[in-house]
Amino acid sequence: MTSSTSTAQGGVPAIEFKDVVKRFGDNVVLDQLNFSVAKGDRVTLIGPSGSGKTTILRLLMTLEEANGGLILIDGDPYTHEYKGDRWVEIPEKRRRVVRNRVGMVFQQFNLFPNMTVLENIIEAPVNVLGLKKADAVARAEQLLEQVGMSEKRDFKTNQLSGGQQQRVAIARALAMDPEILLLDEVTSALDPEIVADVLGVLREIAETTDITMLLVTHEMQFAREVSNRVLMFDKGQIVEEADPETMFTHPKHERTQEFLKAVLG
Amino acid sequence: MTENGIWNWEHAWEVLPDLLEGLVVTIEATVVGMAIASILGLFIALAMRSPSRWVTIPLRFVVDFIRMTPLLVQLVFVWLLFSTIPTLVVGFTVLGVHYATYMSEVYRAGIEAVPKGQWEAATALNLPKSRTWRAVILPQAVRNTLPGLGNYAISMFKETPFLFAISVVEMYTKAQQYGALTFSYIEPLTLVGLLFLLVSYPTSLLVRRMEIRLA
Amino acid sequence: MSDFLQTLTSRLPSLGDAILVTLELTLGGAVLAMALALLLGFGARTRSLWVRGPSRVFIEFFRGTSLVVQIFWIFYVLPVFGFKMEALAVGIVALGLNFGAYGAEVVRGSVASVPASQWEATIALNMSWFHRVRRVIFPQAWALMIPMLTNLLIQLLKGSALAYYITLHDVNFWTTQLRRATSETVYSFTAGLLVYFVIAYLLTWGMNALEERAKRRLGRGTRPSLRDVVGLRPAVGTAAITGRGTAA
Ligand SMILES: Nc1ncnc2c1ncn2[C@@H]1O[C@H](COP(=O)(O)OP(=O)(O)OP(=O)(O)O)[C@@H](O)[C@H]1O
Numbered sequence: 001m002t003s004s005t006s007t008a009q010g011g012v013p014a015i016e017f018k019d020v021v022k023r024f025g026d027n028v029v030l031d032q033l034n035f036s037v038a039k040g041d042r043v044t045l046i047g048p049s050g051s052g053k054t055t056i057l058r059l060l061m062t063l064e065e066a067n068g069g070l071i072l073i074d075g076d077p078y079t080h081e082y083k084g085d086r087w088v089e090i091p092e093k094r095r096r097v098v099r100n101r102v103g104m105v106f107q108q109f110n111l112f113p114n115m116t117v118l119e120n121i122i123e124a125p126v127n128v129l130g131l132k133k134a135d136a137v138a139r140a141e142q143l144l145e146q147v148g149m150s151e152k153r154d155f156k157t158n159q160l161s162g163g164q165q166q167r168v169a170i171a172r173a174l175a176m177d178p179e180i181l182l183l184d185e186v187t188s189a190l191d192p193e194i195v196a197d198v199l200g201v202l203r204e205i206a207e208t209t210d211i212t213m214l215l216v217t218h219e220m221q222f223a224r225e226v227s228n229r230v231l232m233f234d235k236g237q238i239v240e241e242a243d244p245e246t247m248f249t250h251p252k253h254e255r256t257q258e259f260l261k262a263v264l265g
Numbered sequence: 266m267t268e269n270g271i272w273n274w275e276h277a278w279e280v281l282p283d284l285l286e287g288l289v290v291t292i293e294a295t296v297v298g299m300a301i302a303s304i305l306g307l308f309i310a311l312a313m314r315s316p317s318r319w320v321t322i323p324l325r326f327v328v329d330f331i332r333m334t335p336l337l338v339q340l341v342f343v344w345l346l347f348s349t350i351p352t353l354v355v356g357f358t359v360l361g362v363h364y365a366t367y368m369s370e371v372y373r374a375g376i377e378a379v380p381k382g383q384w385e386a387a388t389a390l391n392l393p394k395s396r397t398w399r400a401v402i403l404p405q406a407v408r409n410t411l412p413g414l415g416n417y418a419i420s421m422f423k424e425t426p427f428l429f430a431i432s433v434v435e436m437y438t439k440a441q442q443y444g445a446l447t448f449s450y451i452e453p454l455t456l457v458g459l460l461f462l463l464v465s466y467p468t469s470l471l472v473r474r475m476e477i478r479l480a
Numbered sequence: 481m482s483d484f485l486q487t488l489t490s491r492l493p494s495l496g497d498a499i500l501v502t503l504e505l506t507l508g509g510a511v512l513a514m515a516l517a518l519l520l521g522f523g524a525r526t527r528s529l530w531v532r533g534p535s536r537v538f539i540e541f542f543r544g545t546s547l548v549v550q551i552f553w554i555f556y557v558l559p560v561f562g563f564k565m566e567a568l569a570v571g572i573v574a575l576g577l578n579f580g581a582y583g584a585e586v587v588r589g590s591v592a593s594v595p596a597s598q599w600e601a602t603i604a605l606n607m608s609w610f611h612r613v614r615r616v617i618f619p620q621a622w623a624l625m626i627p628m629l630t631n632l633l634i635q636l637l638k639g640s641a642l643a644y645y646i647t648l649h650d651v652n653f654w655t656t657q658l659r660r661a662t663s664e665t666v667y668s669f670t671a672g673l674l675v676y677f678v679i680a681y682l683l684t685w686g687m688n689a690l691e692e693r694a695k696r697r698l699g700r701g702t703r704p705s706l707r708d709v710v711g712l713r714p715a716v717g718t719a720a721i722t723g724r725g726t727a728a
């Protein structure tokens with residue numbers, strides 16, 4: 001069992017994993033994982049392929065179901081809870097209340113092809129959060145400005161390049177005003193020369209908001225600039241955690257040293 | 266159900282042998298019909314590849330006309346037109362020709378699905394055109410068409426009751442005759458439906474497995 | 481021939497009525513079939529066995545038992561149980577049930593081929609199930625299913641010719657009446673079949689327009705057609721009619 005508690009200020013953590021178990025068939029991906037992320041933290045998950053990084057983000061977005069343990073958002077049970085001794089699923093209705101606080105940006109953008117850029121962004125704010133359409137549009141335009149996509153407002157999504165689509169996807173996630181933003185290798189489907197644009201957008205968000213961010217990335221330089229904590233995963237366990245400076249310059253654990261050597265060359 | 270209930274087992278037992286006799290005709294119709302459809306369909310598909318529009322446009326029209334108008338009406342039409350030809354022959358042929366228009370599409374798709382590299386390889390080996398078709402393209406295309414053939418066979422099987430309109434005594438007509446004779450339709454009609462299900466459902470499972478195997 | 485034309489002309493008004501009956505059957509059946517197809521198609525996808533099981537049984541039953549048997553069963557047998565319907569209603573219900581079962585497979589297959597990542601994006605935006613389906617999943621599945629629904633619609637129109645045998649005065653009935661009056665088998669049936677052909681052509685044309693629109697909404701469809709994948713009914717190129725080549 002690995003335990004990792006946030007070093008940041010006290011209070012309820014934004015995210016807390018308690019003994020979370022995740023299996024795919026016989027393959028135990030997460031074995032009683034414990035860790036927490038304080039509000040406003042920017043946490044980067046690193047680790048070899050197959051170590052379970054994506055699985056953690058997908059559990060947080062309820063795209064996968066845990067096989068045991070608790071996931072708490074701001075201290076609230078999210079996907080499962082204990083009723084007495086029984087570990088039970090929380091019904092969709094209650095999950096939706098908590099899920100409003102979590103947003104996600106995908107590696108493959110996953111924009112809706114049947115909507116324009118603007119429609120992609122306002123769809124959920126209007127129909128999920130119940131914003132007035134005019135307000136949602138105003139906010140969407142502001143976000144498009146921020147990600148540098150204002151001119152493409154009325155384009156269909158498949159008329160955009162990958163980098164443009166990803167910037168729209170980021171705006172779409174932000175339009176829901178999430179407290180927590182999950183980013184899973186958001187630049188790895190992009191051509192190298194576009195990566196910097198998207199990272200620039202994310203850097204600005206990190207600087208101008210207090211959104212809690214949990215990100216998986218292979219861009220170590222970016223992780224170093226943006227995050228204040230780095231968690232090194234191996235085989236579904238946290239083997240080391242530190243601030244980025246320490247992690248990247250003086251890794252303690254052997255596995256971390258090997259991994260960073262392989263990635264940084 | 267009560268003694269003088271709606272369903273009468275005696276009727277059911279009485280009509281069952283008749284229905285099974287009819288089922289034989291139904292299966293015959295399907296087999297003969299699909300044989301015609303498979304062969305004629307292939308010829309249509311090949312003719313549609315003709316470079317001459319004088320061939321393709323009229324053929325396209327005829328095929329679409331047959332495909333988009335009711336089999337039922339076509340059956341009666343041809344039956345009345347050739348009153349000297351045995352009904353069974355008329356029925357099987359019209360079924361076969363109607364389904365040939367479907368099958369031609371299956372062949373077309375099957376031929377188009379053969380990778381271009383196969384044509385190029387045949388050209389590179391300097392195979393004559395007829396040899397290319399017979400030895401390279403068609404064997405692969407036919408493989409692609411097997412699931413389609415299976416699906417249409419099932420579909421035709423379920424459409425053979427249309428033959429009642431020209432009084433071919435297949436399974437449904439048997440049931441109809443029994444109903445008219447005894448004023449009791451429930452047993453024969455229900456049994457016919459179940460017999461169709463009994464044959465078509467397992468067959469469709471087989472075709473689905475074949476689809477997955479060939480995919 | 482001129483006799484035939486004279487009789488034909490005198491029978492044009494009744495042709496109007498006959499076409500109306502055929503259209504009522506076709507469109508009524510299609511609406512019922514589509515409603516059932518959506519219900520059963522989504523039902524066959526749910527996790528709950530209590531919904532999925534009955535949906536599957538319904539689909540396989542009405543696909544497996546032959547339209548002819550179904551229509552006559554509803555016409556002759558159902559009244560025994562006290563459900564007596566007008567002949568037109570019998571026709572619509574039989575066509576709707578049969579083609580609803582086929583349509584359910586089309587809906588299920590098309591929805592299944594919308595990428596899972598689209599569902600995931602809707603979850604990440606915290607949409608309700610109904611909202612997801614209505615605004616994101618269905619519009620994408622719709623573009624995929626139209627070509628197959630077009631095939632089913634033409635099959636349904638063709639199946640509606642059975643209505644004549646349950647006492648309805650449809651185009652099939654009109655055709656046989658024309659032949660009886662003129663004794664001209666070839667002319668009468670050619671006229672009748674042409675009427676069916678024109679209706680089928682117009683329906684196909686309308687469906688192609690719908691498809692065009694659905695694809696435009698997706699910013700010009702680039703996805704492959706599902707026709708062959710689900711391959712249940714004539715996977716025939718409606719494209720040929722309009723001379724527009726689509727991948728089959
Ligand atoms: N849907 C699934 N079905 C079965 N196994 C899965 C599934 N998703 C993930 N896994 C398994 O779970 C393990 C962890 O996968 P995960 O995607 O979380 O790794 P990761 O750390 O994100 O790797 P990468 O750096 O390659 O993205 C792997 O062994 C993978 O094979």
Ligand SMILES: [Mg+2]
Pocket residue numbers: 053054055216
């Ligand atoms: Mg991953």
